[in-house]
Amino acid sequence: MIAPTLNAYLALSVLLFALGLLGVLIRRNTLVVFMCLELMLVASTLALVAFSRFNGTMDGNVFVFFILTVAAAEVAVGLAIIVALFRKRQTIQIDQLNTLKN
Amino acid sequence: MGPFLFNLFAVFSVVCAAGVVLNKNAVNAALCLLLSLVGVAGLFVSLEAYLLAFLLLLVYAGAIVALFLFIVMLLDTKGDARPTLHKLPLLARVMAFALVGAGVGSFVVRGQLESPDLSRTPALGASLKLYAYQLFTTYLLPVQILGFLLLVAMLGVIVLSKKFDGLDDIK
Structure with missing residues (x-):
């Protein structure tokens, strides 16, 4: 049983962030890559809230507000781009979207 | 909130996050993301940021995951291939493991932040x-x-x- 110290929260946040990064690196489906990006954002908000609580300040909590808003806007635009891409290319697999590679 | 609930939510969110990364099906990945967000919201409650926990559930779990599910349904892609790590050269793998080892080692040995007594720190987020x-x-x-x-x-x-x-x- 691990005590809920600041270190434990930060380690958990790092772990979640690393899992999201792993997903971004190894997955081939653009939608899942995008979900893993969201996971990384949430992991960073966890670190902010933990710092805010343990230091008795308010700024981290307010920043989480902003991150949530930016994430919502980002998801809307990103998913619209993915849908437009699918309309044009009929695929969202990353290894088939390599027009700019050569 | 006691250590038991912290451990429960922590393990739950990490396991579900691993589910997002490893699931072949995009719908299952989205639902794992939803569960992982519920775990993180529980951790927010344990940090006494009740409003943020509620907002996380409302915005992320309610709106964003639903949007993901809509798009998955709309695009109707076939299942992904199982994610692999085999295409990396040996040198890159050795370097990656060394870097991760150095990071974890420095976190364990040097990265100990002192955590203040929570009962004496005011819970401003509440x-x-x-x-x-x-x-x-x-x-x-x-x-x-x-x-x-x-x-x-x-x-x-x-x-x-x-x-x-x-x-x-x-x-």
Whole structure:
């Protein structure tokens, strides 16, 4: 049983962030890559809230507000781009979207 | 909140996050993301940021994951291949493991932040009034910029999802 110290929260946040990064690196489906990006954002908000609580300040909590808003806007635009891409290319697999590679 | 609930939510969110990464099916990945967010919201409650936990559930679990599920349904892609790590050269793998080992080692050995006694630190995140005060005084300009950002994103999504028949359509 691990005590809920600041270190434990930060380690958990790092772990979640690393899992999201792993997903971004190894997955081939653009939608899942995008979900893993969201996971990384949430992991960073966890670190902010933990710092805010343990230091008795308010700024981290307010920043989480902003991150949530930016994430919502980002998801809307990103998913619209993915849908437009699918309309044009009929695929969202990353290894088939390599027009700019050569 | 006791250590038991912290451990429970921590293990739950990490296991579900691993589910997002490893699931072949995009729908299952989205649902794992939802469960992982529920775990993180529980951790927010354990940090006494009740409003943020509620917002996380409302915005992320309610809106964003639902949007993901809609798009998965709309695009109807086939299952992904099982994610692999085999294509890396040996040198890259050795370097990656060394870097991860160095990172974890330095975190364990040197990265110990002292954590203050929570009963003596005020839980500012629990009071709604403080959020309102901060958002409308110190952070007034960022709030307005965010509103503008949301407007721009909305217009961008409308433009992206509209079908243009040529240059005449834009004029």
